[in-house]
Amino acid sequence: MPTAKTKESATKDLKTVLNEVVENPNTEIDVIFIYDLDSNMLLEHSDVKKPRGGKMVDSLFNVASDLEMGESLSEFGDIRDLPKALQSFGDETGGGDLKYATFQLSNSIVQAYFLPQEVVGTNAAICFACAQAKGLGKFVLQCEKHYEPIKTALAAMF
16 A cells, blocks of 8 residues: 555656646547546546647536546446446357447547456546547557556556
């Protein structure tokens, strides 16, 4: 268990990683947030606003309070049952556990990586969002590239 000082340092490191990914002008990733699926709470998120992602950031997060979420995330925890819903399918077919799910919305894309309780002490999801509906292939590859470094930085907090 990290001390308060190391947890503060780990939180700062995680925030830096999240913001660096979003700040990259060559990425399709406009927002990254980490969501506690058990308590329906936001654990952390990127702060950077890209021109096309600004509206998304404003609707997801209450900018007045760093970890208060906007109304658009209030029911997001309902996706917590997705891994369980696919468990028997994965077991019976040999496909394994659900690693991530990609949600193609009419005007945006969200990719959620499901973390088991062992990683952060709760069921959580690392979520990447793109404020446009095009570029799915590139977006998925970029999410895959940045998932492990974010997971590692997140685990250091717990």
